[in-house]
Amino acid sequence: MKYNVDSNFMMECFKDIVSVHSPVGFYAKFNLAIEQYAKRFGKEVTYDNRSTAYITLDGEDNSKTVIIGAHADTLGMMVRKIDSNGMIRVRALAGLNFSNVEGENVIVHTRDGKEYTGLVVCQSHSVHVFDDARTLERNEDTMMVIIDEDVSNDKDVRALGIEHGDYVFLDPRCQITQNGYIKSRFIDDKAGIACVFTMLKYLTENDLKPKYKTILAFPYGEEIGVGGAYVPSEVSEYVAVDIGLIGPDYNGNEHSVSICAKDASTPYDYELTNRLITCAKKAECDYAVDIFYRYGTDAGAAIKSGNNLRHAAFGMAVYCSHGMERTHISGLNNTVNLLLAYVLDI
Numbered sequence: 001m002k003y004n005v006d007s008n009f010m011m012e013c014f015k016d017i018v019s020v021h022s023p024v025g026f027y028a029k030f031n032l033a034i035e036q037y038a039k040r041f042g043k044e045v046t047y048d049n050r051s052t053a054y055i056t057l058d059g060e061d062n063s064k065t066v067i068i069g070a071h072a073d074t075l076g077m078m079v080r081k082i083d084s085n086g087m088i089r090v091r092a093l094a095g096l097n098f099s100n101v102e103g104e105n106v107i108v109h110t111r112d113g114k115e116y117t118g119l120v121v122c123q124s125h126s127v128h129v130f131d132d133a134r135t136l137e138r139n140e141d142t143m144m145v146i147i148d149e150d151v152s153n154d155k156d157v158r159a160l161g162i163e164h165g166d167y168v169f170l171d172p173r174c175q176i177t178q179n180g181y182i183k184s185r186f187i188d189d190k191a192g193i194a195c196v197f198t199m200l201k202y203l204t205e206n207d208l209k210p211k212y213k214t215i216l217a218f219p220y221g222e223e224i225g226v227g228g229a230y231v232p233s234e235v236s237e238y239v240a241v242d243i244g245l246i247g248p249d250y251n252g253n254e255h256s257v258s259i260c261a262k263d264a265s266t267p268y269d270y271e272l273t274n275r276l277i278t279c280a281k282k283a284e285c286d287y288a289v290d291i292f293y294r295y296g297t298d299a300g301a302a303i304k305s306g307n308n309l310r311h312a313a314f315g316m317a318v319y320c321s322h323g324m325e326r327t328h329i330s331g332l333n334n335t336v337n338l339l340l341a342y343v344l345d346i
Contacts (some may be wrong), residue, residue, distance in 0.1 A: 002284045005198055005336045007329060011176055013037070014194035014332075018186050021107070021169040023076025025095040029049040030072050037197050041204045050230060052219045057203070057343075059213040066237040067215045068129055068339065069298045070192035071222030075322060078169035079108065080096070082158065086151040088118070089146040090168055092224030098138040100323035105171040106145055110161045118147040120170075174325065180329040181254075187293075187318050187325040193218065194239040195315075195332055199339040211345035219298055228298030228303040238271060239311045240299035241335065241341065242291060243325075244317035251288035252317035254327045257334035260313040261298050262291040269310035276312055277339035281322050283335045290316075314338055 017037075017344070022030035031045070034053045038045045046054045075096045081089035088108070092098070101120045108116045122144050124130035136142055145168060151157050174184035180190070196216055203210070215235065219227035229240060244250075244258025254256035259276050260268055273289075280287040299311035316331030 003337050008199040010194050013197050017171045018174050018190040022072050024073045027220050041200050057214040059210045062213040064212040064235045067217050067235050068239050069217040070196045070241040071227045072218040073187045073223050079166040082154040086157050086306040087152050089306040095322050098143045104130050107169040109167045113182050114161045116147045118145045180256045183326045188243040195335045198336045210343040222298050228302035231307045238299045238302045240297035240313040242297045245292050246317050250290045252290050255330040256286040256288050257338050258317045259289045259291050263296045268312050272312040274312040280338050283337045283341035285337050300335045
């Protein structure tokens with residue numbers, strides 16, 4: 001049985017939250033957005049000491065507790081050096097590919113809350129000027145940020161309040177086409193969060209409870225492999241809602257929901273993964289089961305940290321992960337349907 005989920009809300013939610021910057025470790029802005037959406041559905045948000053946000057849903061049977069995790073952190077950069085000519089050198093936050101960010105608009109966010117726009121460029125930035133403009137490797141040593149201010153040296157930049165350790169936000173450049181394709185940075189994992197809130201909307205409006213006590217978790221360390229490391233002791237299952245991948249070895253596509261059977265380091269729980277496959281069939285999802293290389297989730301982090309639980313993962317498949325990503329609204333719809341089938345235990 002397919003669920004009639006609100007796709008318009010899902011897309012509006014995604015466009016809204018993908019514009020709220022939350023690179024690895026930066027939770028100051030996005031937790032406010034989570035609180036606003038939770039309040040919309042009459043729910044409260046609690047936090048642990050790592051600023052992970054939680055929304056707890058009462059179940060029909062509270063003797064068992066499960067977590068649905070959708071990570072709130074994205075890729076980004078951090079100021080590491082200010083050159084004598086006023087150019088800003090950066091370090092990548094998590095698995096950023098510098099070849100994918102050349103020419104991107106950015107915001108430099110200072111520790112006292114000031115923000116300045118800028119542009120990511122290569123030091124050999126023009127074919128009209130540099131012989132190696134096409135061939136120079138794009139990495140932390142060759143890329144820099146030019147801020148949109150009248151600065152000519154490092155003292156001018158520091159006078160604005162910019163210093164080492166300041167965050168650099170990338171423009172998500174979200175676009176949704178009329179035929180349902182979603183092109184944006186940070187589909188990983190803001191689309192997963194939009195799916196979770198769409199599930200919550202369906203449950204609320206239809207006056208439904210999950211079968212078991214369900215905690216919705218939004219960690220900030222998935223991109224560095226620690227998002228799910230801490231799990232409340234009562235949790236017996238951790239299901240990560242995260243992107244699937246598209247490639248030569250994979251069955252998934254932008255229109256389906258991908259169920260992860262194994263990531264880069266660990267197979268996912270046999271019984272729970274089988275249960276998700278059964279749920280996908282019952283909910284009439286377009287789904288695929290895949291093994292992902294160079295990939296991990298908060299559920300995997302939970303297991304590797306020694307938590308006593310079963311773990312699984314699924315989500316919409318994307319092209320160009322960790323770059324300008326693309327997926328389709330039908331992939332998100334299938335993800336929400338699988339979420340509902342799992343929490344209602346059909």
